[in-house]
Amino acid sequence: MVGRPEPSPGLLRRLDDLARAAFPAVCAAVLMIMASGPTGLPTLVPAVALPCIIFWSIFRPGAMPPPAVAVLALLQDLLTLAPLGTGVVTLLVAHGLAVAWRRFLVRQSFVFVWLAFCGFAIGTAGLGWMLTALLAWDLPAPAPSLHQAALSAGLYPAFAFVLGRIHTAMRQAEETV
Amino acid sequence: MIRLSIPLRQALSRLSLPVLIAVAFGTMLLGKADALLAERARTALADALMPFYAAFAEPAHAVRDAIEELEQLFVMREENARLREENERLRRWQAAALSLEAENAMLRRQLSFVPERAPAYHTARVVADGGGVYARAVLLSIPPEMQVRRGQIALDERGFVGRVTEVGNRSARVLLATDMNSRIPVTLEGSRARAMMVGTNGARPRLQHWAEGSRPAEGERIVTSAEGVAFPAGLPIGVVRWTESGTAEVELFARLDRLDVVRLFDFGLGGILPPEAVARPEPRGRR
Numbered sequence: 001m002v003g004r005p006e007p008s009p010g011l012l013r014r015l016d017d018l019a020r021a022a023f024p025a026v027c028a029a030v031l032m033i034m035a036s037g038p039t040g041l042p043t044l045v046p047a048v049a050l051p052c053i054i055f056w057s058i059f060r061p062g063a064m065p066p067p068a069v070a071v072l073a074l075l076q077d078l079l080t081l082a083p084l085g086t087g088v089v090t091l092l093v094a095h096g097l098a099v100a101w102r103r104f105l106v107r108q109s110f111v112f113v114w115l116a117f118c119g120f121a122i123g124t125a126g127l128g129w130m131l132t133a134l135l136a137w138d139l140p141a142p143a144p145s146l147h148q149a150a151l152s153a154g155l156y157p158a159f160a161f162v163l164g165r166i167h168t169a170m171r172q173a174e175e176t177v
Numbered sequence: 178m179i180r181l182s183i184p185l186r187q188a189l190s191r192l193s194l195p196v197l198i199a200v201a202f203g204t205m206l207l208g209k210a211d212a213l214l215a216e217r218a219r220t221a222l223a224d225a226l227m228p229f230y231a232a233f234a235e236p237a238h239a240v241r242d243a244i245e246e247l248e249q250l251f252v253m254r255e256e257n258a259r260l261r262e263e264n265e266r267l268r269r270w271q272a273a274a275l276s277l278e279a280e281n282a283m284l285r286r287q288l289s290f291v292p293e294r295a296p297a298y299h300t301a302r303v304v305a306d307g308g309g310v311y312a313r314a315v316l317l318s319i320p321p322e323m324q325v326r327r328g329q330i331a332l333d334e335r336g337f338v339g340r341v342t343e344v345g346n347r348s349a350r351v352l353l354a355t356d357m358n359s360r361i362p363v364t365l366e367g368s369r370a371r372a373m374m375v376g377t378n379g380a381r382p383r384l385q386h387w388a389e390g391s392r393p394a395e396g397e398r399i400v401t402s403a404e405g406v407a408f409p410a411g412l413p414i415g416v417v418r419w420t421e422s423g424t425a426e427v428e429l430f431a432r433l434d435r436l437d438v439v440r441l442f443d444f445g446l447g448g449i450l451p452p453e454a455v456a457r458p459e460p461r462g463r464r
Contacts (some may be wrong), residue, residue: 037230037237066194070201078222084208084215088201096194135209 020170024060025068028052029075036079043144045089047152049076051159053091054120057098058105058113059167069095086131090124110160118153125149193213271398282417288331296409299323301349302315313356313377314342315436317349325349328407328446331439336413336430337361337401338439349441353433355382362405363414365391366398374399374414374427380434384417384425393417409444 009017028049028123035044049072056064073091077084098105098120125145133139208215248370301317319325331338331351339359343350352359359376363384370391378381384393393399397417403410416430 032224033229034233037233057452065190066197070197073201074204078215078219082216082432085201085203085205088204089198092194092198092201096198131205135205 009032016173020061023166023170024052024056024063028056028072032072032079043080043148043151045076045079046082046148047155048159049073049087049091050094050121050124050152051117051156052163053095053171054098054117055156055163056162057095058102059164060170061099061102064095064157066092066095070130082128083132083135086128089131090127093127094120094124112156114153114156114160117156118149121153121156122151187263193347292382296442296444298439298440299325301325302438303436304348311342311350311352311356311358313353313359313376313433314339315351315353315439317351317439317441319345319347319349321347325441326443330408330412330444331443332412332442333431333436333439335432338414338431338433338436340407340443351439354429354431355380355433361414362402362408363392363399364402364410365398365417367394368397372399379420381426381428384427387425395419399427406446409446 031048031052032045035048051066053069053072057069069091070088073088076082076091077087080087101116105116108116125148129140129142129145188255204318233345257461299397301319301323303315304318305316306314317331323348325341327341327344329341331341334438337354339351339353339356341349342352354374354376356376357378359374359382361382363372363374364370365387368391370393371389372387373385375385384399387393395417399414399417401408401410401412411439413430415427415431418426418428420426
């Protein structure tokens with residue numbers, strides 16, 4: 001192999017790679033926009049964003065780099081009426097923690113990952129609440145944050161099921177190539 | 178694509194998260210400092226997403242409509258059962274009505290009953306009350322083309338009001354049932370007994386001259402009697418009320434204290450008419 005450059009990949013192959021790399025972030029963005037649509041619930045947006053980001057951060061961090069997380073979080077802040085930037089901070093912190101612990105989490109069973117995700121949900125909700133309180137210099141009601149945490153924790157298994165299937169399909173596609 | 182050395186790339190990727198978090202804090206402060214910025218960004222995003230929402234709304238509407246239709250289907254089943262039951266009930270009523278109709282036809286044939294034609298009536302506006310020789314009377318404004326006779330019967334929307342006693346070119350006077358001079362032959366609807374209703378100038382005329390043994394019952398309906406050929410039978414007048422002192426009075430259906438429009442019926446009856454001479458102004462010739 002030394003000295004012989006790898007043959008340059010074909011167009012279809014490159015498109016395939018690109019699609020695979022872009023899928024997680026684009027899929028999360030589309031889901032968030034759909035959740036914020038006139039037929040969806042606005043509180044659903046953070047509950048959709050968090051499972052997607054955490055799942056891909058743990059199982060495929062290459063497909064969910066920090067800039068993508070930042071863009072998704074900004075989209076979340078704009079779609080919901082949260083103070084601009086709070087979502088970005090909380091999701092980036094959650095992403096960083098998930099990436100840091102991923103070596104340990106990947107090997108655990110589904111239920112354990114779910115429990116860890118519950119911790120993430122509560123943590124992000126708490127951090128978001130704290131930042132909102134700090135920005136407004138006033139204590140907002142804690143109930144909406146708790147609802148949001150419970151909603152995203154409850155939605156995680158469904159997301160994990162579908163995204164897990166997609167993830168295995170992607171891995172198979174990569175191995176066969 | 179800019180080619181970077183591997184250590185530099187690793188350093189950059191390691192740095193990107195803290196830098197981004199710092200930028201996020203900056204965004205937070207910026208959003209706090211300039212609230213309008215966030216609003217503008219939100220509006221721009223909503224504008225950009227509008228076509229997407231519109232496209233997404235179509236299938237969502239379709240799904241919602243389908244669900245609603247499904248719900249209606251379930252409701253329809255229930256409603257169908259209810260309607261069937263109701264239909265059954267109505268069919269029984271229809272049978273009853275048909276048998277009654279047949280019976281009615283048979284009885285009419287046997288009685289050679291001639292149905293009355295629907296009486297013609299005009300509507301006239303009450304323009305004044307009181308005045309004239311009567312204590313309880315109203316003056317009606319009559320358009321010139323309307324034919325009004327003495328002896329016509331006035332009813333409001335609820336029941337009997339009185340009789341026309343004087344007719345001018347553009348006005349007519351109606352003697353109300355409550356006037357002292359009013360004597361109306363009546364029938365007690367339940368017992369078919371005859372009596373006279375006598376005005377007292379009070380709100381409730383008295384009931385007099387009923388036959389022995391047919392004492393009017395409290396709350397019994399009073400209708401006109403055809404006796405004396407002044408009234409057709411069966412016009413609703415009021416109900417019987419016994420006072421504490423033991424006199425039978427009639428609570429009229431008509432609201433005589435607030436008459437504004439009355440209907441003048443011409444039943445073509447010419448029974449006992451009030452005397453011609455009573456303060457009747459000579460009709461003036463038309464100019």
